[in-house]
Amino acid sequence: MVKELSLKLPPHLAYQEEELKKIVSSETGFDIKNIEFLIRKRSIDARRKQIVINVNLEVYINEPAPDPVPTPKEYQDATGKPEVVIVGAGPAGLFAALRAIELGYRPIVFERGKDVRTRRRDLAAINKHDIVNPESNYCFGEGGAGTYSDGKLYTRSKKRGDIMRILEILVAHGARENILYEAHPHIGTNKLPPLVASLRESILKAGGEIHFETKVVDFILDKGRMKGVVTEEGNSFEGIGVVLATGHSARDIFILLHKRNIEIEFKPFALGVRIEHDQELIDSMQYHAKSRGPYLPPAAYSIKTQVDLKSGRHGVFSFCMCPGGFIVPSATAPGEQVVNGMSPSRRDGRYANSGMVVTVSENDLAEYHEHGPLKGMAFQSEVEKKAFKTGGESQKAPAQRMVDFVNRKVSPTLRDTSYQPGLVSSDLREYLPDFVSESLRQGFLNFKRKMPAYFTNSAQLIGVESRTSSPVRIPRDKETLEHINVKALYPCGEGAGYAGGIMSAAMDGERCVEKLIESYG
Known part of the structure; x- marks a missing residue:
């Protein structure tokens, strides 16, 4: 038997599992030995002097509760599959890469900064010696600006299915289970680096490519269609299209777009x-x-x-x-x-x-x-x-x-x-x-x-x-998510002006690569 419970509790009961079990037993009338439960939502109501914690539970009576944590996903092998070019390894770029693999495509990801572990040395240099590396800092590097942040997972999006999907992928890669039910979940700057590294390992294990310390300096355009990118070393990479997920601080990319007459606008x-x-x-x-x-x-x-x-x-x-x-x-x-x-x-x-x-x-x-x-x-x-x-x-x-x-x-x-x-x-x-x-x-x-x-x-x-959001929007079609003038270019995430945080960027990355594959795959 499965029963749903909505409780209003003081903090000392809501946050202690043993006390919560006693309350659930009392509410359902079943012995504590015969019940298991999952927390589905927990939020704090501090509007009055007497603080109340709202707890929504799924109670399982005389049967085991299902595992709340998704089994870590084994992604299919994308080796030899058609390729998708992704510029930027922040939340939008990483989740776009994972979604491409799920759909049977091989992502090639370019990140101007360093991997998350090596990046730490450059952060220490800023803090201790005033040395700013323009390619590796708190904004640039694996995981993007979100890696060294509070790791807030709030979003104004109403797409609950998409939200839960992103949260479950994060849990599968090392985030705490409580992000699945807390009203205002966060991960924390100390937990984000290993989680980002785990996402990278999933991409590489499935046959994807990630090029660190590789700066994109030009685009490969052919008759109004985006075919790929050129790196600072002069190497060219092509795919079925390009997901541009460079973040809100990649000013050189905004300048490049303007120089190449690819429409952008003030935001x-x-x-x-x-x-x-x-x-x-x-x-x-x-x-x-x-x-x-x-x-x-x-x-x-x-x-x-x-x-x-x-x-x-x-x-x-x-x-x-x-x-x-x-x-x-x-x-x-x-x-x-x-x-x-x-x-x-x-x-x-x-x-x-x-x-x-x-x-x-x-x-x-x-x-x-x-x-x-x-x-x-x-x-x-x-x-x-x-x-x-x-x-x-x-x-x-x-x-x-x-x-x-x-x-x-x-x-x-x-x-x-x-x-x-x-x-x-x-x-x-x-x-x-x-x-x-x-x-x-x-x-x-x-x-x-x-x-x-x-x-x-x-x-x-x-x-x-000053870096609250991008000062530039890269305009795209509302339905196809494709740039309004350039075919097979999918402006994505915070840098393109369509996201504001880890969750919305991750969801936008998934949607953009889905649309790219739908149109050109």
Whole structure:
């Protein structure tokens, strides 16, 4: 017999399996020895002072529960099969490669950066020695920007079947089972590298190719059809078509597309700073208590507001919030200063950090008109270079306490930080455009009215957070997913402007390769 249960429980019962078993036994009327269960959904309701955990269960009475973890998949051998060219080994590229194998095609993947293990040395060089390798950094390399991130698996997609499929593949390659049922699942930056390596091994074992430290510098076009790519070494590779999954920071690819008269367009994005609070403060705000206790996870938040300036209305919102995390340098070239956030799987760090960013529309970029569809990229780059100078021309980040920023005052001292290269006390208006700094200032005052504790001089603004999403969209047909002008070219994932995170990028990678094979296979 199978029975479904929906329970509302306090944390100490919801997160302890033995206590949960007793409750299930009581609810069903069956002896604890005769029942097994699977958690299908678990979420936290912290809207009231008495926190409730919603738990949906599938209870198996007098029969064993099925294995919740999919059996690791043995992919068919793709050796000698027709080939698909995939540019980029982030979530979109890796999942496109696995899906191609499932459909009987052999993926050839090109990644400008290094494999996930070797990449770590370049990350250490950024943190410790201010050395930015433009081909291997927090954005470029196996697994893409998502490998060294919080590993959030949230998405606005409504396609539950696709979502579960991606989650199950992740579990089959080493992710924890709880991502299958937690309302806001994440993997953690410490768990992502071995998982990415496992995905790679599945591709290689099935006969696929992955070329690391191999930069694509040109396309092979024949009468309006994309046939393949040319690498920096001068080697040409062709397939039935190309899935372009290069990520939001591959500026050279955007320039190449523009140079080759392959249509691209400006895409709105957001830019601002990272804000860092003590995690204990966020916990007390969200859980209405001095301590979250031993069972609740570190609290997250999501906030947004609208502000009206003379130049127009702008959204101000939190982005990629990392509980118990740390801030990292995410520049992709020397002379830039960029930050991002991440968390380990336990989210047990002292600080909480989040992007706090302002929407950037075409109306804000009139002075960049000469750059055409690359105007957003030019704006982004200019702000990052100014931030680099403000930080003393190093990977030290310009920073300012929150209340000081609102009061237009340079902070005489700064607090300790999770940002390893260090901070430089600065007036952030030295590099932030006026509409961004004023939007942030008014946004913080709005947040103060809603959440007084959030507005504190113990919080620090660290900048610049500029790589929230791609400033370029590569237009494609809504149905076929093919580029609107170039046949057999499938712009994909965050870099093409069609995804915003690991899950949506992975799903987009699968859809693009499916459409490519459907049309040209």
